[in-house]
Amino acid sequence: MPTSPSRSASPSALATLDKVAARTPAGVTLFHNLSLTFGPERTGVVGRNGAGKSTLLRLISGDLSPAEGVVTRVGTIGVLDQRGEPAPDETVARTLGVGEALAVIERVLAGEGEAEDLATADWTLELRIAEILAEVGLADIAMDRATISLSGGEQTRLGLAGLLLARPDLILLDEPTNHLDVEARRLIAEVLDRWDGGAVVVSHDRDLLRSMDRIVEVSGLGVTVYGGNYDLFAERKATERAAAERDLAGAERTAARVGADAQRRAEMKARRDAAGRRKGAKGDMPKILIGARAERAENSGAGDRQLAARQAAEAEAALASARERVERTRALSIPMPSSGLASGRTLLVLDDATWEAPQGRSVVGPVSLRLTGPERVAITGPNGAGKTTLLRLIHGALEPTTGRVERPSRAVLLDQEAAILKPDETVVEAWRRLNPEGSINDAQAALARFLFRNVAAHREVGELSGGERLRAALACVMTGTKPPQLLILDEPTNHLDLDSVAAVEVALRAYDGALIVVSHDADFLDAIGIERTIAL
Known part of the structure; x- marks a missing residue:
């Protein structure tokens, strides 16, 4: 070894x-x-x-x-x-x-x-x-x-x-x-x-x-x-993100000040020029003196314009650099609309529910579970223990072989492939298929909130990365007329990069509905506030 x-x-x-x-x-x-x-x-x-x-x-x-x-x-x-x-x-x-x-x-x-x-x-x-x-x-x-x-x-x-x-x-x-x-x-x-x-x-x-x-x-x-x-990397990145935000705020203040200074100098020059024109109009000043003053004013104005242009260019370059740093460090944001779930509402009841394969092999159960209000439940266990089968039983894709399952509230199941979406449809088409009562304007407005704006909303699902697919799936199911009060997630972070995982964690932490999650990522389960665990 x-x-x-x-x-x-x-x-x-x-x-x-x-x-x-x-x-x-x-x-x-x-x-x-x-x-x-x-x-x-x-x-x-x-x-x-x-x-x-x-x-x-x-x-x-x-x-x-x-x-x-x-x-x-x-x-x-x-x-x-x-x-x-x-x-x-x-x-x-x-x-x-x-x-x-x-x-x-x-x-x-x-x-x-x-x-x-x-x-x-x-x-x-x-x-x-x-x-x-x-x-x-x-x-x-x-x-x-x-x-x-x-x-x-x-x-x-x-x-x-x-x-x-x-x-x-x-x-x-x-x-x-x-x-x-x-x-x-x-x-x-x-x-x-x-x-x-x-x-x-x-x-x-x-x-x-x-x-x-x-x-x-x-x-x-x-x-x-x-x-x-x-952990040291994450700490350093957080420090860099905070510094980038501070630098951007400072660059925006500098750009605003430079613009205000240029405007003030332009207004002062305009007032001086107007006063000079009025003085010349009286006719009590020799022409040679009027010409000299005009030349000085023109030279001064040219110098002011050059200074203002240089300062504006420097401020704009600093602002662009600061924005680029912020874009590099800024975390993706996924907004989650309210589900309207009442704290005492029963969402799910499993009473000694089992499911057997067609050959008679027991795959899962018996399992008893009652889900009330915005609870957060993790289902854990080794590969092959029946976790995905239990999720399909909870969702309604399977019916129990024995026992009872009640599903009084609408639930949505999202797996790691976001299979609720079709690879050959665009994100807009997926939204309208899953929300048939919505218009094309409703679809575009909803998807824009999840950063699928303009041409991005017309990309085919099959072209999206894992993080983009999950974001698109959440956009499609959470922004209809009746957002689900129960989200069922099967290994949602498997194909996500760390930035996307962090964004999903923040979104699910803010979600006011109930969660049932299968995940082997202990950090993820901790971040989304799991309250109890069912071990298979």
Whole structure:
């Protein structure tokens, strides 16, 4: 097993990016002139969806060449492959990368090995495989089992086991805890904590990011490195946000003062010019003196105009810079209309409710639950415990096999894919489908409140990021004539970046209806004010 890592203040570089630029296939620059090193420390990479986090990993691994600059690698690099569904014939041994090595051992033990097999057989391999599989929570799994038969979380653990077996110098992990339950998340964090090589981890899992040695933030304005873990990063970002807001307020005051000064000087000059014209009209001043005064006034006016223009340009540049900093640090806001829920209203009753699969296998229950008023309930449990099935039972997509479910109030179920929306419809079309009594003007006004203004409201749902889809879904269900009094959320933060997670937390904290939430994110559950928990 890997030993506890020793951290160096100036670790030797395993990957170095020198003046690197990266662009999307459409030619949009993600970052440029980036110089950054990665050594035997743990680096967490954060940023908004689409900012270039996964692109950064692909540059480090060599899977992508930079548009400009050079990437240098020392030692070996391993990538946790999140490819999606494996091939039907792929086995656990093949996913681990030990299929051929185990075949060599089998041939030798069967007396069918050749001289080359005898020379290459690794007699420690089976023991190392057993130790590492136990370390990732997959003890006793058969090597010939089809990888596709494993759950998504088990496949992630298996991929991590393959990295541990290969022992690269630097490992790259892209959202390794997505779709994992609390126990599996803890296991990933423990494995990383024991890892004695370098690790670069793209994640929005705040608990995992707390174990990092530094945080790299990727944004539209470049890449910034913060020493320390996520909590120190969040504290620094809050300080930067407050400073940016103060600087913007100061720049606005300066711009207003410069404008007022220029106006005052222009008015004073106008009064002086008018007085001079009146004096000249009396005819008691020599023409040569009148001309000299006019020339002085013109020169003075030109100087005043130049000074005013320079001051205005400087103030406008400072104001634009301050606004840019605020835009970079400002959190997304999601407004939540009132649901009008009375504190004593019963929203849901489950009385010994169960649900069985068609084959008769018990999936969930018996569960008893009464939800009254704006309560906030979390449903927890390991993957496969029936959490999503229970949510569908609560919502009405399923009816109980035994027991009773009463749903006296309208509820809306939002899953991590925001499946209430259709990929090929625009956001406006989705709003009107879900709110048929509303007009096109109602739709545009409602969506604008959720930052889908003008052309943004006519984007297709399939083009939206995870955070945008959830925001669009909330806009569609919360801004109709009758907002739901119960929101049912199934892993709502799984595909969200940290900024979007923070915005959803603020919105749900302000929501005055009831919540039933499935989430493995303890920080999220705490932030939205969960009052009780049902553990499956």
